Amino acid sequence: MNAARLIWASIVAVCALALAPVQAAGQMSLHGRAEIGRVEYRVRDSGTVQPSSGVVFGGALGLLIGDRFEVWGAARGGRLTAATAEGEDRDVAEVQLAGEAYLRPWLTAQGGVNVRSYSTPLARQRWTTLRLGAEAHVPLALDGVRGLVRAQWMPVVSVSGLEHPDIALAAGVGVEWRGTRVSVRALYTLERYDFSGSAAAQRLEEVSSLQLGATFRLRTSGPKASETTPSP
Amino acid sequence: MSRIALVALLLGAPAAGAAQGTTAEMLDRAVHYHAELDVEREVAILRGIVSPNSPFIVTQEQRGLAYKYLGAALVVRGQADSGILYFRAAIERDPFTELEPQKFTPKELAAFGEAKRLTFALGVRPVTPDTIDPRTERLTFTVLSTHAAALRVELRATGASTVLSLYAGDNDGPRELQWDGLLGDGRLAPPGRYELLVTGLSRLNQRGDSARLYFSLEHDHLPLDDTLPTLRSDELLPEQLPPGVARSELLKGFGLAAAALLIPRTLANGDLQGGGRTLAVGVAGVVSAAGVAGREIPGNVAVNARRRAERATANTTILQRNRERLAETRLIIGPAAGVGP
Numbered sequence: 001m002n003a004a005r006l007i008w009a010s011i012v013a014v015c016a017l018a019l020a021p022v023q024a025a026g027q028m029s030l031h032g033r034a035e036i037g038r039v040e041y042r043v044r045d046s047g048t049v050q051p052s053s054g055v056v057f058g059g060a061l062g063l064l065i066g067d068r069f070e071v072w073g074a075a076r077g078g079r080l081t082a083a084t085a086e087g088e089d090r091d092v093a094e095v096q097l098a099g100e101a102y103l104r105p106w107l108t109a110q111g112g113v114n115v116r117s118y119s120t121p122l123a124r125q126r127w128t129t130l131r132l133g134a135e136a137h138v139p140l141a142l143d144g145v146r147g148l149v150r151a152q153w154m155p156v157v158s159v160s161g162l163e164h165p166d167i168a169l170a171a172g173v174g175v176e177w178r179g180t181r182v183s184v185r186a187l188y189t190l191e192r193y194d195f196s197g198s199a200a201a202q203r204l205e206e207v208s209s210l211q212l213g214a215t216f217r218l219r220t221s222g223p224k225a226s227e228t229t230p231s232p
Numbered sequence: 233m234s235r236i237a238l239v240a241l242l243l244g245a246p247a248a249g250a251a252q253g254t255t256a257e258m259l260d261r262a263v264h265y266h267a268e269l270d271v272e273r274e275v276a277i278l279r280g281i282v283s284p285n286s287p288f289i290v291t292q293e294q295r296g297l298a299y300k301y302l303g304a305a306l307v308v309r310g311q312a313d314s315g316i317l318y319f320r321a322a323i324e325r326d327p328f329t330e331l332e333p334q335k336f337t338p339k340e341l342a343a344f345g346e347a348k349r350l351t352f353a354l355g356v357r358p359v360t361p362d363t364i365d366p367r368t369e370r371l372t373f374t375v376l377s378t379h380a381a382a383l384r385v386e387l388r389a390t391g392a393s394t395v396l397s398l399y400a401g402d403n404d405g406p407r408e409l410q411w412d413g414l415l416g417d418g419r420l421a422p423p424g425r426y427e428l429l430v431t432g433l434s435r436l437n438q439r440g441d442s443a444r445l446y447f448s449l450e451h452d453h454l455p456l457d458d459t460l461p462t463l464r465s466d467e468l469l470p471e472q473l474p475p476g477v478a479r480s481e482l483l484k485g486f487g488l489a490a491a492a493l494l495i496p497r498t499l500a501n502g503d504l505q506g507g508g509r510t511l512a513v514g515v516a517g518v519v520s521a522a523g524v525a526g527r528e529i530p531g532n533v534a535v536n537a538r539r540r541a542e543r544a545t546a547n548t549t550i551l552q553r554n555r556e557r558l559a560e561t562r563l564i565i566g567p568a569a570g571v572g573p
Binding site for chain 2: 145174206208229
């Protein structure tokens with residue numbers, strides 16, 4: 001099975017995961033999220049490190065199905081400005097389809113597909129990744145506040161013009177306040193991609209970001225609405 | 233010995249009662265003779281009553297009445313000067329003594345008027361037990377000067393230095409003064425004993441006199457409710473986490489912060505010299521603050537605040553109810569002997 005097929009299979013799996021419990025749960029909540037993030041992007045190609053950074057804006061719609069499953073669709077975009085004269089500015093755009101399952105009150109299993117593109121005046125590079133991971137929730141003493149720790153493995157990464165990376169990992173730490181209808185979150189994440197190659201010529205890429213997001217419960221249907229405002 | 237005294241007392245008691253009754257009968261007979269102008273018999277009876285050697289018990293009131301009729305009889309007999317003397321004796325004992333015009337002749341009335349001009353005395357009628365509502369009713373004092381005088385009437389509570397002036401000015405004869413139960417500061421007079429002091433200076437002979445009246449004042453209102461006491465510590469929930477739990481929360485916050493700081497150091501590729509360390513420091517600061525600030529228990533704080541608010545509301549209601557009851561206070565007035573027991 002090639003990468004494209006695996007990704008499509010994952011999309012189908014996420015959708016199935018999202019739709020399967022609808023009938024059983026009989027209750028759904030629609031959520032919307034707005035976010036803004038500071039992104040730092042570093043790439044080393046042919047021995048030269050090209051850092052760039054910028055502000056990325058995004059929005060997402062999520063569906064909480066019952067009280068155990070969620071599915072989110074998100075889109076983000078922004079412009080990353082090169083930090084050096086040799087580097088190139090690039091636009092970044094990303095769409096994401098993700099599903100979550102609450103395994104324990106403090107543990108969530110995550111899975112999803114990201115399609116991201118980096119565009120420069122000369123070329124466009126598209127990344128398609130399948131992510132699998134987990135997120136732990138650490139309740140803090142402040143009412144409604146909890147810490148977030150997440151780790152993700154990207155078993156399938158398809159990059160246009162490149163071989164798939166040998167290492168593709170992501171991790172993040174954040175804090176979230178959850179109110180009755182609104183939740184606010186700050187999340188730091190780091191993605192690491194190491195491609196194959198000799199030590200000196202090895203291509204390395206890294207994306208770190210600090211996202212601030214506000215999630216709103218837009219609509220609830222079903223016999224019993226959940227008072228919580230989950231987030232992926 | 234004690235038995236003998238007891239027997240003597242038992243034998244003497246009815247005799248005294250009979251004697252008092254006898255004095256009253258003698259006075260009735262004297263008044264009857266006065267109406268029939270049988271002055272000689274009247275004088276004989278009255279002299280017997282006022283004599284120091286009288287075998288009968290004579291009250292002050294009876295003695296004053298005897299002096300009054302004796303003075304009138306002597307005036308009728310043509311002994312006006314002696315009559316005036318007896319009138320003065322009657323007035324000195326009771327400044328409120330008066331001759332009723334329908335019972336006495338103009339000559340007697342003229343002599344009595346002369347006696348009042350010669351005698352300067354001030355009087356104040358005793359208060360009768362009464363209950364008044366100070367919002368609508370007044371307590372009435374009746375004071376008197378036997379003739380024209382500069383009069384001053386003051387009221388003061390026992391032991392108080394402040395004085396409430398009820399009247400200051402010229403007066404001749406009886407005067408009614410009304411008191412609304414308030415002191416000079418506009419507050420209701422507190423319970424206790426009060427003294428009404430009447431002082432005056434005669435306009436005719438520059439002699440001075442004074443009279444005092446003591447009375448007690450009590451408040452009558454529905455019982456007041458006590459306000460709720462301050463909440464005890466065992467009635468409030470702990471608003472701060474116990475030190476052990478707080479330490480645990482602090483460690484969780486610092487642990488998350490440490491994780492945020494470790495990610496760019498461990499997960500990031502060192503060759504890229506990046507990892508968003510600044511961003512990681514930012515989120516580490518936020519989670520640390522969440523751990524440090526999380527010592528308060530918001531739920532308990534809210535419950536305690538609600539309990540305190542409920543207590544404050546209840547106390548406000550109680551105070552309002554007490555104020556309404558106090559506003560309906562009635563004053564119970566009664567005669568008193570002096571400023572204290």
